[in-house]
């Protein structure tokens with residue numbers, strides 16, 4: 135369960151303050167939750183608040199009772215974050231080394247790490263790519279590899295920020311099915327309304343506010359998506 139209590143985000147710069155996200159109180163308990171909304175509405179900001187990548191300017195964000203401000207490292211172990219651009223997340227030369235890097239805290243011995251990395255790659259259908267350069271992989275393979283890396287440590291929750299935006303149709307389908315089949319709780323910011331409609335809860339974010347929450351409104355996620363699509 136992720137709990138936001140009057141959590142807001144105000145961006146501060148030399149020229150002043152910009153309210154990016156109004157104060158929100160939300161209990162996020164569903165297995166799969168989608169954040170949808172126009173460009174610049176605040177989806178990524180809301181997603182980043184959930185694992186402490188950014189801290190609320192006011193209020194609190196708690197994950198299973200842990201406060202993102204007070205318990206940052208523990209929260210980040212519980213909540214993995216997948217970025218839109220997998221290249222930003224892949225830092226090692228080969229696929230297997232990259233996944234092994236994610237495991238450096240949980241597997242101290244190099245041999246154990248490589249073994250666990252191999253298993254993680256197999257799980258995502260990437261076993262044959264283990265020794266390939268990460269730069270030689272397709273966009274879809276890179277996104278799958280980045281997900282294999284963040285999920286290898288078995289987090290409780292995955293927050294994904296537009297994980298299919300850079301992918302073609304085939305890879306979008308591949309990554310979508312993988313995300314929707316995960317045992318972890320998933321919170322996904324997305325422009326893919328088909329993916330959103332298949333989640334258990336949809337939050338429509340607009341101008342830093344949750345304009346519609348399917349759970350609070352007592353409507354089906356698909357109806358929340360339709361409401362968003364049909365808005366003027």
Ligand SMILES: Nc1ncnc2c1ncn2[C@@H]1O[C@H](COP(=O)(O)OP(=O)(O)OP(=O)(O)O)[C@@H](O)[C@H]1O
Pocket residue numbers: 145146152154171172173174175176177178179180323
């Ligand atoms: N640190 C910051 N400083 C200034 N402005 C910011 C900061 N973070 C976010 N913003 C602004 O807040 C708004 C919301 O940004 P955010 O990235 O959360 O939107 P989004 O809904 O994810 O957009 P997109 O769909 O385009 O990715 C944007 O106008 C963005 O420029």
